[in-house]
Amino acid sequence: MIQVRNLKKSFKDGEKTTEVLKGIDFTAKNGEFIAVMGRSGAGKSTFLYQMSLLDEPTSGEIFLNDIDTHNMSLDEKTSFRLSELGYVFQDYALLPDMNALENVAIPLLMQNLSKREAYAKAASALAKIGLAENLYDHLPSNLSGGEQQRVSIARAIAHEPKILFADEPTANLDNESSRVIMQIFDELHKGGQTIIMVTHEEEYSQHAERVILLDDGKIIKESSQKPV
Amino acid sequence: MFSLLNIRIGFFLAKRQIRRSSPWTTTLIISVMFFTFLNLVVVSGILVGLIQGAIDAVRTHYTSDVIISTLSNKTYIENSPEIISIVKSLPQIESMTARYLEGGTLEANYKTRISEKEKPNTAAASITGIDPVAEDKVTNLSKFIVEGEYLTASDYDQVLLGAYLTQKYLPIDSPGFATLRDVEPGAKIRIKVNGVEREVTIKGIIKAKVDEVSMRVFMVDSQLRSIIGRNDYNVDEISIKLKPDADPAIVRDILKQNGVDRVAKVQTYADAQPKFIKDMVDTFALLGNMLSSIGLVVASITIFIVIFINAITRRKFIGILKGIGINERAIEISYILQSFFYALWGSVIGIIVLYVFLQPWIAAHPIDFPFSDGILAAPIVGTMFRVGLLMLTTIIAGFIPARMVVRKNTLDSILGRN
Numbered sequence: 001m002i003q004v005r006n007l008k009k010s011f012k013d014g015e016k017t018t019e020v021l022k023g024i025d026f027t028a029k030n031g032e033f034i035a036v037m038g039r040s041g042a043g044k045s046t047f048l049y050q051m052s053l054l055d056e057p058t059s060g061e062i063f064l065n066d067i068d069t070h071n072m073s074l075d076e077k078t079s080f081r082l083s084e085l086g087y088v089f090q091d092y093a094l095l096p097d098m099n100a101l102e103n104v105a106i107p108l109l110m111q112n113l114s115k116r117e118a119y120a121k122a123a124s125a126l127a128k129i130g131l132a133e134n135l136y137d138h139l140p141s142n143l144s145g146g147e148q149q150r151v152s153i154a155r156a157i158a159h160e161p162k163i164l165f166a167d168e169p170t171a172n173l174d175n176e177s178s179r180v181i182m183q184i185f186d187e188l189h190k191g192g193q194t195i196i197m198v199t200h201e202e203e204y205s206q207h208a209e210r211v212i213l214l215d216d217g218k219i220i221k222e223s224s225q226k227p228v
Numbered sequence: 229m230f231s232l233l234n235i236r237i238g239f240f241l242a243k244r245q246i247r248r249s250s251p252w253t254t255t256l257i258i259s260v261m262f263f264t265f266l267n268l269v270v271v272s273g274i275l276v277g278l279i280q281g282a283i284d285a286v287r288t289h290y291t292s293d294v295i296i297s298t299l300s301n302k303t304y305i306e307n308s309p310e311i312i313s314i315v316k317s318l319p320q321i322e323s324m325t326a327r328y329l330e331g332g333t334l335e336a337n338y339k340t341r342i343s344e345k346e347k348p349n350t351a352a353a354s355i356t357g358i359d360p361v362a363e364d365k366v367t368n369l370s371k372f373i374v375e376g377e378y379l380t381a382s383d384y385d386q387v388l389l390g391a392y393l394t395q396k397y398l399p400i401d402s403p404g405f406a407t408l409r410d411v412e413p414g415a416k417i418r419i420k421v422n423g424v425e426r427e428v429t430i431k432g433i434i435k436a437k438v439d440e441v442s443m444r445v446f447m448v449d450s451q452l453r454s455i456i457g458r459n460d461y462n463v464d465e466i467s468i469k470l471k472p473d474a475d476p477a478i479v480r481d482i483l484k485q486n487g488v489d490r491v492a493k494v495q496t497y498a499d500a501q502p503k504f505i506k507d508m509v510d511t512f513a514l515l516g517n518m519l520s521s522i523g524l525v526v527a528s529i530t531i532f533i534v535i536f537i538n539a540i541t542r543r544k545f546i547g548i549l550k551g552i553g554i555n556e557r558a559i560e561i562s563y564i565l566q567s568f569f570y571a572l573w574g575s576v577i578g579i580i581v582l583y584v585f586l587q588p589w590i591a592a593h594p595i596d597f598p599f600s601d602g603i604l605a606a607p608i609v610g611t612m613f614r615v616g617l618l619m620l621t622t623i624i625a626g627f628i629p630a631r632m633v634v635r636k637n638t639l640d641s642i643l644g645r646n
Contacts, residue, residue: 054551055639075555082553093548093642097244107552109240112233139248155552 002028002051002163002196007060009046009217020046022217023060028196028210030162033189033227035208036198042214044198045167051196052085052165053077065162082110086156088166092148094140094155100126100147101136104155111159125158126151129184146177153184157193164188166197170204182207186227230561237554238561245538245562246569254570260530261574261622262581267523268614269582272516273606274595279509282437282600287497289367290440292325292467293476295500296483296492304328305492308462314486315466320474323365328357328452329464332421334393334445336408339416351393351406355421356444357452366469369434372441376413376432379448385428387419388446391435397442419445424455437600466492520614527618528625531567536629539563543633547641550634560630567626568619575615582606 009021020043028034038044049055051062053069062069064084072080087093094103104122105115113121126136129150140148149169156164166185170178182204189195189207197208205211206228213221246254287293296315298305305311308326315324337349360379364370369388370378374397379388391397395407411417415430428447435442453459470479476496483494539546549559587604594601633641640646 049639054642055637078550078553078555081551085553087551089548089642093544093551095244095545095548097241097248102244106237106240106549106554110233110237110554110558 001030001063001065002026002194003061003063004051005061005063007047007050007062008058009043009050009055010058020217021050021057021060024214024217024219026051026212026219028163028194030194031189031192032210033185033193033195033208034197035205035211036196036214037200037202037205037211038214040200043217044200044214047214048165048167048196048198052087052163053081054087082107083159084162086159086161086164088149088152088156088164088169090168090171092140092145092152092172094148094151096140099137099139100131100143100151100154103140103151104158107155107159122154122158125154128157129154130180144177145173146180149173149177149181150184153181157188163194163196166195168198168200170199170201178204189227231557234555234558234561237558238565241549241554241559241562242565242569245542246566257530257534257570258573258577261527261570261618262577263574264523264527264530265575265578265615265618266582266586267526268520268618269578269606269611270586270604271519271523272513273604274602275512275516275519276509277590277603277605278595278597278600279505279512280605281594281597281602283497283501283505283509284603285436285438285600286440286501289369289372289436289438290467291495291497291500292366293470293474294468294479294483294494294496296466296468296488296494298464299491299493302491304458304462304464305466306462307491308460308466311483311488311492312463312466314483314488315468318479318482320470320479322469322471323362324466324468325359325362325366326449326463327363327465327467328449328456328458330355330357330421330452330456332419332445334389334408335418335420336411336415338418349406349409351408353390353393354444355419355452355455356446357449358446359449363446366467367441369441369446372434372436373432374435376430378432379446381448383431383448383451385426385451386431386447387417387428388432388434389417389430390442390444390446391433392439392442393445394433397433397435419447419455421452421455422457424457426455437598524617524621528621531570531622531625532629534570535563535567535626536632538566539630539633543636543641544644546634547636547638547643550638551642556634559634560627563630564623564627567622571619571622575618579611579615582611 004024004026007021007024010017010019024047036044036047050057098106101119101122104125105118108118108121123136131147131150131154135143135147170181173181185195186207199205209227210224212219296305296311312326315321332353332355333350334353335348335350341348360381374391379386389411393408394411395409398407408417411430413430413432416427417430419426419428470476480494480496488494546559550556587606590604594603
């Protein structure tokens with residue numbers, strides 16, 4: 001469960017201060033699939049980064065699974081991200097020195113799993129998102145965009161996080177690959193995975209059961225829907 | 229910081245980064261570390277080896293392992309025949325040579341001197357009477373003949389002239405130090421010792437980087453005895469060469485226990501080194517260390533730059549690693565391990581090159597310094613200390629830039645924001 005209260009985030013550029021998030025209140029229940037939408041500069045990604053503990057809000061409270069994240073040290077946040085959260089980035093964010101399997105296994109190794117366990121779990125995650133087994137030992141540079149995003153999703157779900165954050169996961173993909181990625185998200189959601197996805201594409205927001213619309217750093221509309 | 233888990237992850241990351249980095253870059257960095265290692269070890273090794281070469285030369289070509297010489301208040305070693313008997317009875321002895329020494333003057337070109345007003349061409353020298361065979365066994369004196377021939381036991385009124393007594397080999401014009409002009413094997417010179425003058429023929433010119441050899445005149449011992457009238461067989465120096473595994477200090481102590489030190493000075497080659505030589509060794513070692521320190525600083529800066537550039541260009545990926553929950557310490561350790569890898573390989577290659585090629589090669593072909601045949605002094609303990617120092621410096625130099633980059637805001641790193 002995610003609870004956000006009066007979340008504000010501003011950036012300073014010399015004397016100038018830009019307020020990007022202007023007091024957001026938001027709640028997400030376990031197992032929900034929520035799409036965060038809005039035009040460019042509305043603050044969607046900034047909102048996601050605050051919730052996912054990748055950034056420090058200027059003020060406000062964020063509770064993840066009833067844990068107040070405000071007082072967490074940087075190390076505690078890193079540890080929390082490792083055990084509880086998963087990320088899918090717009091540009092896949094894979095590590096170029098590691099092959100697909102290693103990219104997925106690295107967070108599992110950090111969880112102190114043995115190499116054998118970590119690799120087995122990583123392979124299982126890659127199989128779950130449908131990456132061909134012969135691509136496991138490929139470096140990201142040898143994979144297509146769609147394949148890279150699958151690896152990124154596998155890495156995000158391999159350690160069975162409580163919440164999966166996705167920042168425009170289809171932005172760099174063609175239609176076919178985007179459809180495959182959204183199918184994977186649907187499957188994960190069906191399996192009970194909480195997903196918060198930022199997107200600016202109407203078509204993909206329809207996969208979520210709730211859509212929140214951000215504009216000028218505020219939630220201006222919130223609607224529930226039956227996912228397609 | 230150095231939890232097993234962090235080390236394990238750090239190793240995992242470092243291994244993959246090194247494995248997939250450009251072979252050229254890796255080779256270049258390892259080359260820098262290799263040359264840094266050589267700089268650390270070889271520069272000071274050559275400097276110390278320069279003096280060590282001189283020390284070794286004095287030992288090999290003059291004092292040998294143990295030297296017995298006259299007490300400062302005596303003109304020769306009393307009871308020399310008895311002492312020689314004691315020396316010969318010791319099982320550690322391989323060979324020995326006894327020398328007679330007497331100060332004298334040499335005069336050349338006296339036949340071409342046309343008037344009394346013309347300054348005679350004279351030089352002061354230490355006249356040394358030797359058994360040519362015994363001397364050669366101990367000091368390899370014959371090896372240093374640069375002109376003419378070595379002495380034989382039957383050579384009558386023939387001498388070997390130290391090269392530094394001739395103007396040809398020591399072309400200096402100092403009023404306090406005279407040399408003989410136009411002398412060569414076959415030329416006649418006069419030797420004047422204790423008021424006795426004798427004309428002798430130069431049989432050979434002898435030159436070594438040991439002044440005790442190059443500034444003396446050598447003649448057959450019986451000849452010198454007859455000139456100085458020493459019929460008691462008391463000698464001035466006894467150089468003793470020991471068997472390879474014998475300890476000079478033990479032999480010195482045995483001789484002292486036998487009372488030799490009551491009539492003579494008994495010293496190992498190390499004891500006989502003048503203090504200034506020992507000071508020079510220390511000075512050159514210090515100088516070498518200073519130069520090595522500069523090398524170490526250069527290596528640190530190199531590694532700092534390499535790791536900094538590496539970390540800064542990989543800042544996004546460092547951010548991603550932190551973002552997906554990889555501990556900062558593990559990431560830092562990965563860079564420390566990379567630095568360690570470069571330093572280790574540089575050192576390993578350096579050690580192989582040093583001990584398999586460089587040191588044996590320089591030992592076989594010493595560097596021709598004016599006053600010594602320089603060797604490369606690189607004792608294992610000193611080398612290992614320097615390797616440790618290089619590792620430590622490199623690790624610190626790798627850690628600092630990694631820490632600088634890793635501590636940056638995670639999201640800023642991922643998004644490439646400053």
